[in-house]
Amino acid sequence: MTLDAESFRAEDGVADAAAPFYPVRARHDPADDFICCDPAMVAVVRRARQAAESGASVLISGESGTGKEVIARFIHNASRRAKAAFVALNCAAIPDHLLESELFGHERGAFSGAIGRRIGKLEAADGGTILLDEISEMDLRLQAKLLRAVQEREVDRVGGQRPMKVDIRILATTNKDLLSEVKKQTFREDLYFRLNVIPLHIPSLRQRPDDIPVLARYFLRKYDSRSAPRFRSFSDASIKAMLAYHWPGNVRELENAVNRAIVLATEDEIRRQCLDLFPPDGNGVRLAGHRAERPAASAGRPLWQIERDAIIDTLVMTGGNRTRAAEVLGISIRCLRNKLQLYASQGFAPPGPASRTD
Numbered sequence: 001m002t003l004d005a006e007s008f009r010a011e012d013g014v015a016d017a018a019a020p021f022y023p024v025r026a027r028h029d030p031a032d033d034f035i036c037c038d039p040a041m042v043a044v045v046r047r048a049r050q051a052a053e054s055g056a057s058v059l060i061s062g063e064s065g066t067g068k069e070v071i072a073r074f075i076h077n078a079s080r081r082a083k084a085a086f087v088a089l090n091c092a093a094i095p096d097h098l099l100e101s102e103l104f105g106h107e108r109g110a111f112s113g114a115i116g117r118r119i120g121k122l123e124a125a126d127g128g129t130i131l132l133d134e135i136s137e138m139d140l141r142l143q144a145k146l147l148r149a150v151q152e153r154e155v156d157r158v159g160g161q162r163p164m165k166v167d168i169r170i171l172a173t174t175n176k177d178l179l180s181e182v183k184k185q186t187f188r189e190d191l192y193f194r195l196n197v198i199p200l201h202i203p204s205l206r207q208r209p210d211d212i213p214v215l216a217r218y219f220l221r222k223y224d225s226r227s228a229p230r231f232r233s234f235s236d237a238s239i240k241a242m243l244a245y246h247w248p249g250n251v252r253e254l255e256n257a258v259n260r261a262i263v264l265a266t267e268d269e270i271r272r273q274c275l276d277l278f279p280p281d282g283n284g285v286r287l288a289g290h291r292a293e294r295p296a297a298s299a300g301r302p303l304w305q306i307e308r309d310a311i312i313d314t315l316v317m318t319g320g321n322r323t324r325a326a327e328v329l330g331i332s333i334r335c336l337r338n339k340l341q342l343y344a345s346q347g348f349a350p351p352g353p354a355s356r357t358d
């Protein structure tokens with residue numbers, strides 16, 4: 001598979017300082033775009049590319065939302081196995097008693113409920129790559145069975161007669177420090193060393209600030225093109241706000257913030273307040289966190305009142321745009337209109353356009 005490095009110049013004022021940047025693009029599948037320009041991340045991509053060629057196991061670590069799964073797909077696509085299957089299994093999402101048969105498969109009648117033979121994920125990945133997501137969540141008994149499979153490259157179906165050979169490349173991710181799990185004896189040391197042949201740590205978004213405007217613009221194009229493209233750029237104030245924010249949810253949070261801003265924005269340029277990163281007084285505390293820290297403003301109040309406040313607040317946020325407010329609230333425009341008529345009859349006038357603050 002060929003990887004293509006294209007260079008762009010960022011159009012936003014602040015992002016200009018970081019240009020040019022190099023999104024590394026897997027040509028055959030735009031869903032696998034991996035965008036980066038910060039030197040810290042470019043170094044990780046370089047290492048991922050080397051790892052891809054080697055075929056060795058890679059342990060990808062990093063905070064939630066940093067792009068561990070994206071880089072895992074990138075490694076698969078850049079490897080000799082690119083045309084074969086990429087199979088992902090989230091070890092945290094599946095209860096312990098089901099994980100074994102999910103991984104290894106089972107024969108008919110292996111346990112009550114096993115009505116037919118089932119191929120496990122390790123077998124399904126034969127010839128390709130398996131991604132074991134959140135590996136730290138696997139219980140110790142299963143870790144022992146996985147270790148055998150990794151060492152022997154053999155899969156033993158639950159209730160099976162004899163193991164089968166598989167040709168798989170193993171990638172694993174963790175957002176916990178796996179070595180400290182080893183010290184706590186909740187993760188097997190031998191399995192840790194088997195998986196951690198090439199360690200790849202993805203820095204948090206705040207540790208690679210040059211990526212912030214670049215990724216924001218990428219998501220702007222990605223989501224804006226879903227309908228008729230409306231937005232061209234971010235205001236300087238919104239870029240500054242994004243650079244100052246600490247992004248606890250990393251790239252996933254940035255992606256959501258841009259997506260939300262596209263729904264809320266009323267002009268060609270995305271303004272700071274549409275990103276909803278700071279409370280209106282700008283004291284640097286995130287609005288959502290701010291809300292969570294104080295006692296719930298909705299507690300002990302009638303639902304109709306909470307609903308009315310949510311509708312009016314949203315209209316203020318959208319500058320009085322009812323279509324957009326209905327979209328954000330997840331209700332029909334007709335339902336919104338009916339509610340507003342009711343509020344008007346109770347003496348609440350719908351808000352007018354919001355004043356510009358950036």
Ligand SMILES: Nc1ncnc2c1ncn2[C@@H]1O[C@H](COP(=O)(O)OP(=O)(O)OP(=O)(O)O)[C@@H](O)[C@H]1O
Pocket residue numbers: 033034035036062063064065066067068069070071175215251252255
């Ligand atoms: N460099 C990047 N370029 C483009 N999109 C990215 C990049 N990094 C992350 N994303 C996007 O951010 C979101 C989160 O990425 P991903 O699922 O890979 O994170 P993760 O580290 O596996 O998170 P978790 O630990 O919660 O599973 C996805 O929608 C992904 O497409």
Ligand SMILES: [Mg+2]
Pocket residue numbers: 068069133173
């Ligand atoms: Mg993940």
